[in-house]
Amino acid sequence: MPARRIRAGAGVLLGIATLLAREPLVVVAGVVVDADRVLAARRAAPSAHAGGWEFPGGKVEPGEEEDAALVRELREELGITVRVGERVGPDVDLGGSAVLRCRVATVRSGTPTPQAGDHDRIRWLKGEELTEVDWLPADLAVLPDVRALLAATATAAENRAERAHDDRPDNAG
Numbered sequence: 001m002p003a004r005r006i007r008a009g010a011g012v013l014l015g016i017a018t019l020l021a022r023e024p025l026v027v028v029a030g031v032v033v034d035a036d037r038v039l040a041a042r043r044a045a046p047s048a049h050a051g052g053w054e055f056p057g058g059k060v061e062p063g064e065e066e067d068a069a070l071v072r073e074l075r076e077e078l079g080i081t082v083r084v085g086e087r088v089g090p091d092v093d094l095g096g097s098a099v100l101r102c103r104v105a106t107v108r109s110g111t112p113t114p115q116a117g118d119h120d121r122i123r124w125l126k127g128e129e130l131t132e133v134d135w136l137p138a139d140l141a142v143l144p145d146v147r148a149l150l151a152a153t154a155t156a157a158e159n160r161a162e163r164a165h166d167d168r169p170d171n172a173g
């Protein structure tokens with residue numbers, strides 16, 4: 001093989017290796033919604049984060065899909081099985097080449113209950129209650145998008161209820 005082609009191939013490999021090396025660690029967190037409310041969890045550990053409220057989740061392990069990681073974390077931490085949906089808000093820099101990435105989730109089974117000592121309280125919050133808890137700093141960047149999501153969900157539910165009301169035979173014009 002000519003030296004020029006070997007050098008080109010090595011360059012491509014180096015480029016890929018550099019890109020992989022720069023891939024940040026993703027902490028995937030669930031914006032678990034139920035109608036017009038979202039689930040918030042208070043961290044019990046480690047001490048640097050204890051007392052701070054967050055969207056529950058954890059680190060995506062090497063080779064693991066992001067949504068599978070979120071399903072695993074919420075099962076371990078809260079004993080629920082979730083369906084994972086779209087991303088919410090921006091990736092938030094956590095320092096040390098890690099980012100917080102939030103995804104919508106809905107509960108398929110179970111009732112959220114702190115399991116593994118990671119959390120000591122949970123709350124279901126409406127949009128107007130989001131400021132009632134002391135969020136971890138990174139999560140503040142996601143709150144406007146969470147508020148918008150809850151507002152959109154509430155509007156969609158109202159529209160569905162109105163349509164159902166209009167469709168009832170006794171309301172037919």
Ligand SMILES: Nc1nc2c([nH]c(=O)n2[C@H]2C[C@H](O)[C@@H](COP(=O)(O)OP(=O)(O)OP(=O)(O)O)O2)c(=O)[nH]1
Nearest residue numbers: 027029049054055056057058059094100136138139
């Ligand atoms: N899960 C989660 N972590 C957050 C949020 N906001 C925030 O700054 N973090 C930080 C706290 C931690 O330093 C890091 C996530 O670590 P973690 O302890 O939840 O992850 P993990 O369950 O995989 O941890 P471990 O296996 O290493 O114990 O991200 C958030 O909303 N959810």
